[in-house]
Amino acid sequence: MSVFEVQLTDSSSAGRQGVLTTAHGKVETPAFMAVGTAGAVKGITPQQLKETGAEIILANTYHLLLRPGVEVVESLGGLHKFMAWEGPILTDSGGYQVFSLSRLAKIDNDGVEFASHIDGARIRLDAETATEIQNRLGADIIMCFDQCTAFGVDKAQLKIAVERTLGWAGRCKRAHGNSNQLLFGIVQGGTDRDLRGYCAGELVKLDFDGYALGGLGVGEGHEKMIEAVGHTTELLPEDKPRYLMGVGTPADIVAAVRAGVDMFDCVLPTRNGRNAFAFTEGGAVRLRNSAHRGAAEPIEAGCDCYCCRHFSRGTIRHFFNSGEMLGPILLSVHNLTFYQRLMARIRQRLKANEFSDWAREQLRNVY
């Protein structure tokens, strides 16, 4: 049986609706993964997370490696038990964080050496260790170790990163030692059409369980990103899931589904939730705004999340003004529910073969 089944392909876009099967259950795609960086989706319990409609979550190898350490997670029964999440989990490889968070000491074709952003400890990561660590953490989907580039680096640097990413991808595949885990390759190449195409083609030859698009949503802007996504997904096999890493806003997601993406992760719902910013169908609601003083309406009328069923905008504004933890908690619950509802709507529209019109409407009117 294939781990990924495309159930429906949109007749007038690259969008598709499918089901991904993992060792800890199935995931309906297009899917959004809440980010549980260090083993917790910030501010909410796994039970609350499940109530948002989440089927799969993400955790960061880099963060877990630094703290508490892979041996601690392992001794506590692996990542599912550690996080108290029984459903599917995906771990990234640590590549992105090595390049964005740590002080990089050395990088060559073999791997990277960096100083922990927590305590400065010198740590080495390469294709084999990043894979072994993810094998030991025990997520359902693991990622190849890749070199992520910042937006705007020149083509020569992009090319070096792509070649390294490809070399490391082959080594990750050989090192991968747990057949219960799916291994995804990561396409790099910035917004350079040739390099991304080359990277995608070479990765496909290695035959991964799925393909991620990395190095996007890093400053290139919505249009350029969606263009790069569209070029890339055309080159990827139809029967494998495609995951756009770290993206994005509701508009990014709708447009990227239209360009053929199946999976997403992003910190926006929780990070914005902690900053009093609520996503709604009608647009952003900023809860610190004095307009919400004493407002009896919920964040979003008709929303069935715990926050909207029980609390008024006025109370939530008060919680933020008073520094009550319940403000960030409730808005994180709402925003994650909003994102899951968006994904459910996308899947419904795909199933009803109404996606393209709906997506065009959404992108024009709302976002």
Place this chain on the structure above:
Amino acid sequence: MSVFEVQLTDSSSAGRQGVLTTAHGKVETPAFMAVGTAGAVKGITPQQLKETGAEIILANTYHLLLRPGVEVVESLGGLHKFMAWEGPILTDSGGYQVFSLSRLAKIDNDGVEFASHIDGARIRLDAETATEIQNRLGADIIMCFDQCTAFGVDKAQLKIAVERTLGWAGRCKRAHGNSNQLLFGIVQGGTDRDLRGYCAGELVKLDFDGYALGGLGVGEGHEKMIEAVGHTTELLPEDKPRYLMGVGTPADIVAAVRAGVDMFDCVLPTRNGRNAFAFTEGGAVRLRNSAHRGAAEPIEAGCDCYCCRHFSRGTIRHFFNSGEMLGPILLSVHNLTFYQRLMARIRQRLKANEFSDWAREQLRNVY
């Protein structure tokens, strides 16, 4: 029908087990009230709070008056709706916070004038306004405005505070304008037996729905506090609930129940929870301790709270070390569950007429 029914009086102590009836439901006593200072029990949702076994919660008039203001709570449908708590709520009168948190500008027999600890705004509170504010907030039980004294003030000062508290109690009773709310008087007098006795006797003449013991747990120590509690409860009517304000540790609660107290509130379970301190039957567990690194056992074996059913000490320690909100959230859930379980055990032992022996054992062995 009486609002308070003593169902059982312990044969060898002043302990009693009863039921308090309020406009929003019944409360089994002895009862512990979680503290929802500014309209939220810090870190947990009302749903999680209910799952701890809580039947009644407390909110602080002083905090709500300063922010968001009584008119905001009122416009949002009153305190129950504001907090999303359908069960009984008690509000204090603000007296304690005026004396402990604010910069006091003026105090005389008429009332107090103080500067808000938030923005310095000059605010006046007296018996009538404190009562009217509580009438408008809409809790099920409201408290008389009282003058709370610090531990160690001389008898002359204590006497002035007692006389003011008595004068204000009469005015509160006359001002009280909502028959759905029970009004409790507050006995002051520090640890001075004569003054406390005098204050209790005079309050009883005014005939309140219940009586609180204020100004205790402020530095006098466990023994002196319990002594003062015992002297006071002897002077209070059998058929009215007795509430020891702001107390305390598990040992304080067990000893105070033995001395005839029916109701408690305290920030310890949530405040300690936020500081990685867990209450267990076996004593304190400090989750930052390196002994818990990688520990697979729950905080407390056999505890049925969400935290203990799903998370290991090792994971919770990691959450605290990483600054994850889930650490404080989970420990607050556990500690509040521990307190509610303690109260349930106290009630069970009282019903089984085994309370005195059990309490002696508890106070000797555990705390």
